[in-house]
Amino acid sequence: MAKQPMLKFVSVERDMPEKRGAETRKDDFHEIYAEFADAKAREQASRCSQCGVPYCQSHCPLHNNIPDWLRMTATGRLEEAYELSQSTNTFPEICGRICPQDRLCEGNCVIEQSGHGTVTIGSVEKYITDTAWEKGWVKPPSPTAERKESVGIIGAGPGGLAAADRLRRAGVQVTVYDRYDRAGGLMTYGIPGFKLEKDIVMRRVEQLEQGGVTFKMNCAVGEDISFADIRKAHDAVIIATGVYKSRDLQGPGAGAKGIVKAIDYLTASNRLNFGDEVPEIKDGTLYAEGKKVVVIGGGDTAMDCVRTAIRQGAESVKCLYRRDRANMPGSQRETANAEEEGVIFEWLSAPKGFAGDSVTGVMVQKMRLGPPDVTGRQSPEVIEGADYVEEADLVIKALGFEPEDLPTLWDQPELAVTRWGTVKAQYGSGETEMDGVYAVGDIVRGASLVVWAIKDGRDCADAILAKMNSAAAIAAE
Incomplete structure (x- = not known):
């Protein structure tokens, strides 16, 4: 009788890939987690309980067929595992690295709920596709037939690239327009x-x-x-610009020198690591070496900033967040990594103002959590008389992102937007109120996850292809 290859969570403990020590990893910008070896990937995949109702899959925005590719990995069918993974996810090796699995697939794993520790889904996903690249299984789009229709995509982030991949595999002519010198959007310059x-x-x-x-x-x-020229050049246009306008700080001294935007800070650091000349790094404007750094915010961008500042040689790095640890929006795993590297978190703390023409400190007011707000989260309330000043030479604003005013920037007043400035688009297809114009990702959702942008890009591409095929069928009658 064949040995049961799965359900080994009762005898095999959860194990993550080896993580480099904090003292070593904080000196460079290389990834901190090592690769699974083949035997370890098989072992960890075999812990899956093969649920009848796989909550990991239902809580994945892409609905990746996780139980099946875990079983294939556990039984040595790695190429099949890759093909299945790639069938629902355009960039599985990227999602395996940066998705907040603790809030999505792994956080909803049934064996996690029963106290056995979740299956390390993200690490196995990363292993499968990294192996596929090494083995040459990952192939460029190669359509069986070329089509005459063309699609213009504005924005080379995850949503735009996912749509480009799907459309190109169907033979559509695809042109991607982007304001930066390298494609990838926030995957390139933000993370x-x-x-x-x-x-x-x-x-x-x-x-x-x-x-x-x-x-x-x-x-x-x-x-x-012009946007009008792009529309004229293509049969359909996808807006996939993301959201890049930083939310601002209020209060006395908010415009002082030394208070910078997270996106500017992270972009400068990533450009430096590409080998680019970055004047703002050279003159110290966007560099943390020897400085007392304060990052304001509690999301994943704030975690990226504090951990970058550590690697740049900051004298100290502190993170101010107005709620407590349990209510922060960022990944708990990233917070723990930051703490290991020497970041100090000041919970229930919010900026009231700033000292110095060139910033010397943040005026901090202490908070407590009051009744829940409309979202269900407890609202922070000021504790009177508990203010203090936190010394700082560099303050980084990581308060989230908002959409730019596209109707004005592009001279397209008929482009309908919501009261938040995001583009109005149909759920699923991404169709806007403008004929032949679609929108996907953060410019529709607001600041969100890479995995949601990938889903939107794929769904939009499928909707465009369905419309093109329908038009072609009518024309052929």
Whole structure:
């Protein structure tokens, strides 16, 4: 009788890939987790309980067929595991690295709920696709037939690239327009290398280029080319710009020198690691070496900033967040990594103002949690008389992102937006109120996760293909 290859969670403990020690890893920007060896990947995949109702799959935005590719990994069918993983996720090796699995698939694993420790889904996903790249199983888009229709995609982030991949595989002519010099969006310039090394993103971009996707970089819509001209050049247009406008701070001294935006700080650091000349690094404006750094915010961007500042040699790094640890929006795993590296978290603390023309300190007011707000989270309330000043030479604002005013920037007043400034688009298809114009990712959802952008890009591409096929069928009658 064949030995049961799965359900080994009762005898095999949960085990993550080896993590480099804090003292070693904080000196560079390389990823902190090692790769699973084949035997370890099989072992950890075999812990899956093969649920009849797989909550890991239902809580994954892409509904990845996780139980099946775990079983394939456990039984040595790795190429099949990759094919199944790739069938629902355009960039599984990226999601395996940066998805907050503790809030999605792993956080809803049935054996986690029963006290056995979740299956290490993200690490196995990363292992499967990294192995697929090594073995040459990952192929560029290669359509069986070319189509005459073309689609223009504005934005080379995860949503735009996922749509480009899906459309190109169907033979559609695809052109991607982006304001930056490298594709990838926040995956390239927003997320630090210790979470996602940049060669992982660049090889996907190169693969799309090899498959026939045209990239027009350093191309700002509304400046270098008009939105109207893009519409004229293509049968359909996808808006996938993301949200890049930083939320601002209020209070006395908020405009002082030394108070910078998270996106500017992270972009400068990533450019430096690409080998670019970055004047703001050279003059110290966006560099933390020798400085007392205070980061304001509690999301994943704030975690990226504090951990970058540690690696740049800051004298001290503190993170102010107005709620407590249990209510912070960022990944608990990333918070723990930051603490290991020397970051100090000041919970229930919010900025009231700033001291110094060139900032010397943050005026902090202490908070307590009051009744829940409309979202169900407890609202922070000021504790009177508990203010203090936190010394700082560099303050980084990581308060989240908002959409830019696209109707004005692009001279398209008919582009309908919500009261939050996000583009109005149909759920599932991404269709906007403008004929032939679609929108996906953060510009529709507001600041969200890479995995949601990938889903939106794929769904939108499928909707465009369905419309093109329907039009072709009518024309053929």
